[in-house]
Amino acid sequence: MATLQLKQVTKSFGDTDVIKGVDLEVNDREFVVFVGPSGCGKSTLLRIIAGLESATSGDLVIDGQRINDVGPADRGLAMVFQSYALYPHMTVEDNMGFSLRLAGVGKEARREKVREAARILQLEPLLDRKPKALSGGQRQRVAIGRAIVRNPSIFLFDEPLSNLDAALRVQMRIELARLHEELDATMIYVTHDQIEAMTMADKIVVLQGGVVEQVGSPMELYHHPRNRFVAGFIGSPKMNFLEVSAPDATAEGVEVTLPGGERCRVPVSGERLASGDALELGIRPEHLVLDDAGPLEGVIQVIERLGGQTSLYLKMGDDLITLMADGDVPHRINERVRFGFVPHRAHLFDGQGLALPSLDRHPLAGLRRQDNRAATGVNGA
Amino acid sequence: MFNKTPTTAPATAAMPPGQQALAGQGIGGALLRHKRLWLALLAWTITFVIFFPILWMVLTGFKTEAQAIATPTLFFTPTLESYEAVHARADYLHFAWNSVAVSVGSTLLALLIGIPAAYSMAFLPTQRTKGTLLWMLSTKMLPPVGVLVPIYLIFRDLGMLDTRTGLTVVYTLMNLPIVIWMLYTFFKDLPKDILEAGRMDGASTLQEVCFLLIPLTLPGIASTGLLSVILSWNEAFWSLNLTSSRAAPLTAYIASFSSPEGLFWAKLSAASTMAVAPILIFGWLTQKQMVRGLTFGAVK
Numbered sequence: 001m002a003t004l005q006l007k008q009v010t011k012s013f014g015d016t017d018v019i020k021g022v023d024l025e026v027n028d029r030e031f032v033v034f035v036g037p038s039g040c041g042k043s044t045l046l047r048i049i050a051g052l053e054s055a056t057s058g059d060l061v062i063d064g065q066r067i068n069d070v071g072p073a074d075r076g077l078a079m080v081f082q083s084y085a086l087y088p089h090m091t092v093e094d095n096m097g098f099s100l101r102l103a104g105v106g107k108e109a110r111r112e113k114v115r116e117a118a119r120i121l122q123l124e125p126l127l128d129r130k131p132k133a134l135s136g137g138q139r140q141r142v143a144i145g146r147a148i149v150r151n152p153s154i155f156l157f158d159e160p161l162s163n164l165d166a167a168l169r170v171q172m173r174i175e176l177a178r179l180h181e182e183l184d185a186t187m188i189y190v191t192h193d194q195i196e197a198m199t200m201a202d203k204i205v206v207l208q209g210g211v212v213e214q215v216g217s218p219m220e221l222y223h224h225p226r227n228r229f230v231a232g233f234i235g236s237p238k239m240n241f242l243e244v245s246a247p248d249a250t251a252e253g254v255e256v257t258l259p260g261g262e263r264c265r266v267p268v269s270g271e272r273l274a275s276g277d278a279l280e281l282g283i284r285p286e287h288l289v290l291d292d293a294g295p296l297e298g299v300i301q302v303i304e305r306l307g308g309q310t311s312l313y314l315k316m317g318d319d320l321i322t323l324m325a326d327g328d329v330p331h332r333i334n335e336r337v338r339f340g341f342v343p344h345r346a347h348l349f350d351g352q353g354l355a356l357p358s359l360d361r362h363p364l365a366g367l368r369r370q371d372n373r374a375a376t377g378v379n380g381a
Numbered sequence: 382m383f384n385k386t387p388t389t390a391p392a393t394a395a396m397p398p399g400q401q402a403l404a405g406q407g408i409g410g411a412l413l414r415h416k417r418l419w420l421a422l423l424a425w426t427i428t429f430v431i432f433f434p435i436l437w438m439v440l441t442g443f444k445t446e447a448q449a450i451a452t453p454t455l456f457f458t459p460t461l462e463s464y465e466a467v468h469a470r471a472d473y474l475h476f477a478w479n480s481v482a483v484s485v486g487s488t489l490l491a492l493l494i495g496i497p498a499a500y501s502m503a504f505l506p507t508q509r510t511k512g513t514l515l516w517m518l519s520t521k522m523l524p525p526v527g528v529l530v531p532i533y534l535i536f537r538d539l540g541m542l543d544t545r546t547g548l549t550v551v552y553t554l555m556n557l558p559i560v561i562w563m564l565y566t567f568f569k570d571l572p573k574d575i576l577e578a579g580r581m582d583g584a585s586t587l588q589e590v591c592f593l594l595i596p597l598t599l600p601g602i603a604s605t606g607l608l609s610v611i612l613s614w615n616e617a618f619w620s621l622n623l624t625s626s627r628a629a630p631l632t633a634y635i636a637s638f639s640s641p642e643g644l645f646w647a648k649l650s651a652a653s654t655m656a657v658a659p660i661l662i663f664g665w666l667t668q669k670q671m672v673r674g675l676t677f678g679a680v681k
Binding site: 050051052072073074077078079081082083085086087088089098099102103146150 | 572
């Protein structure tokens with residue numbers, strides 16, 4: 001059992017407020033990802049949880065106990081650093097067993113625990129090597145092994161994959177997900193890579209400027225972003241934003257005037273709008289479709305062919321719109337094309353950048369990674 | 382050869398094989414070789430100029446007093462006369478032991494104080510850290526003679542004149558700024574993450590320093606220590622003023638051959654040679670460590 005609660009946690013360095021009152025609940029065995037642009041305070045928040053920084057105010061609670069004044073080693077946490085932070089003068093075995101050695105665990109018991117962790121991570125043949133004789137991926141696994149050996153109640157990961165090359169990153173991502181299943185532990189993971197967040201998290205915490213913008217499952221953030229920032233940050237390529245006006249807004253839907261002059265009804269609640277308000281329409285590139293009868297028109301500036309898909313960058317007035325099309329669309333640069341979108345996949349943001357609530361919830365919005373597992377289990381049986 | 386360098390083949394065909402090879406590398410190669418040659422020559426010249434006084438001292442030590450002050454000749458019959466005279470007059474081992482005890486003792490003491498000080502400044506810096514470091518270094522800009530009288534009086538009252546303890550304390554204070562400054566730069570190069578990982582693993586500050594910091598910065602600590610030993614060994618001002626016989630190190634031993642009955646160049650040279658020989662050999666044996674330590678951060 002390991003739950004973590006943050007209550008109004010703040011952190012200031014001198015006059016700079018880095019964390020501005022964060023409330024957060026991490027449930028037992030949950031994989032929580034902190035994501036946000038650099039400088040958003042996600043690493044600082046993790047270091048506060050680890051005990052490497054102290055919170056300026058607010059409470060940290062693990063399993064019902066306030067731990068603000070408990071030292072890093074006594075919180076029952078283990079951390080994997082971005083730089084791996086292996087002890088260069090020790091062998092892999094000594095690296096992994098260091099915490100046990102400090103805790104006064106006997107040599108034999110230590111050896112056994114280290115071997116067990118090494119087995120999980122397939123590090124057994126490397127136990128006698130020094131870190132400098134290991135590859136990046138191996139070092140990363142040793143760093144994880146060092147955390148496993150401590151048998152922590154919560155694992156903390158600080159951008160652990162950012163020093164690896166792309167192929168290895170994908171592989172380690174899968175391995176971490178597998179590890180989460182195998183260890184059945186609570187994990188908190190910091191990254192700036194939204195793909196890592198989307199693929200691994202049960203719950204994503206989007207941070208910006210020291211403030212939590214939204215907390216939710218990956219599908220919730222994707223389908224129901226709370227504001228323009230989350231909408232733009234989650235999803236790749238980025239969501240397109242178009243300035244529109246709303247001549248008619250009711251609780252049953254909002255009618256908007258698109259840049260070309262055509263009108264379209266978006267199924268979101270316009271209760272709090274006055275008619276004529278300036279709004280922003282957000283549509284993900286994958287929800288735009290080439291359509292000769294579509295309401296929008298643009299000129300192709302750049303074409304990126306990925307094989308299975310093609311990214312089209314379209315010039316529309318002053319905006320550059322990204323459209324994900326089929327792999328084999330025949331279009332060329334400078335061609336004028338018409339396109340449209342599915343209204344219920346569109347988002348509307350008011351003048352403050354807040355999303356207008358959708359009238360219907362996406363069926364997968366509440367899905368967690370654990371639910372994926374349950375589903376495959378049923379199918380397999 | 383012809384196949385490899387077809388364009389230069391006609392010109393080089395008549396040259397002997399060695400020159401052909403040189404010409405084959407082109408004008409750029411030749412220029413580079415010339416530059417290297419001149420650089421090497423310059424380096425050797427500077428080295429010789431620096432080394433010459435030491436060479437002259439060693440040579441003079443093997444001359445008679447008469448030869449020592451005569452117009453220098455290239456060849457002379459070496460004699461151990463001066464060494465015998467020096468040996469008869471003073472107990473070399475007594476002075477040498479004082480030198481060893483004081484320089485090693487003060488170095489260990491400086492490291493003992495310097496490591497925690499540099500640790501706190503490197504890993505727990507405050508707004509005043511930079512200022513503190515500069516202030517410490519600024520004490521080295523004060524001419525020692527400026528504080529001679531107060532220190533002499535304090536030492537007299539504490540009964541520390543002409544004691545190894547007293548000299549050790551002075552040398553420790555003298556080298557402490559350099560020791561802390563050097564350790565600080567070495568510690569700064571150590572990734573903070575490693576110590577934080579140690580803290581997460583349950584290391585106390587002392588364990589962090591002993592199990593992680595010291596082993597990982599050992600080359601730097603060693604070169605700091607070596608420099609401190611050398612500086613203490615060669616220090617003359619304080620040793621001449623604060624000691625007379627009991628605690629006198631080798632610098633005092635040399636000085637004792639300079640004044641009373643006038644200058645005896647040959648004996649002075651013999652004594653000096655014996656005084657610098659140990660530290661010279663020590664420096665030679667540890668030079669690899671010294672260079673490695675002094676370039677520790679640069680080549681990582």
